[in-house]
Amino acid sequence: MELMIKLLRQGAKAPTRATAGSAGYDLYACLEKPLCIAPGEAVGVPTGFAMALPDSGCVGLVYARSGLAIKHGLVPQNCVGVIDSDYRGEVLVALRNQSAAAYTVAPGERIAQLVIAPVLLPEIALTDCLPDTDRGDGGFGSTGRK
Template identity: 45%
Template sequence: MNPTVKIARIRKSALPLPAYQSEHAAGIDLMADIGASIEMAPRERRAVPTGIAIEIPIGYEGQVRPRSGRALKEGLALINSPGTIDADYRGEVKVLLVNLGDQPIVIKPGDRIAQLIIAPVIRADIVEVDELAPSTRGPGGFGHTGR
């Protein structure tokens, strides 16, 4: 059974509700709910509002991810990708964008700026111990297992 995600508009908007764009799409497209276009200079960061708040069922999270087309063509990325929306968050969903390209990027009202994945969450029981079980890798850090 699919989880139900409730969406509330933060303000009046002519934008449609976020939706899947194809039959088997994993992500729901999020749109920029802005009054006028904004220009992002190279390496500029912005929290772009979507005009919505969501209620995610307990046991799930929202993962905010970049849209691949704009990432490839323009260098539009998310600062904290994937961003996490917890089940108990009820504020406006904002997308933390960064322009990693060499040219300014224009975000227009209604532009699809990110995608939202609804995913199950497993919460771990945290236990303090004096020692961890040994492993083949051991304490090897970044790049330890290969190139």
């Protein structure tokens, strides 16, 4: 299986895995100069690369880096970014600063992680009746503490 990466400009870095056990690939900010993100602000941070996922049965999921999220409140704006298998444009990471302090992203800094996952695409079947379960239509908290 192969993840094809096309570097789009100088300073771009291909995604890397930190260890053999890493589930995701680190994504790097491709910036000409540092980028300050104010508290509550969301910005699209370029990575400088485009990619081709292994096949149409895959999706790229962009998640927060734990350290940036916990220490600095920097998380993906949309919680998890979804990169479809047919997208060929530059990968951007929408980051939101949820902290009370500004954060400056340095050129080349690791800003997020990319996980490649399989996608299931079942046929949609409209119905008037769904199979019963023990839970039924119990919503949020319905299986929690009593």
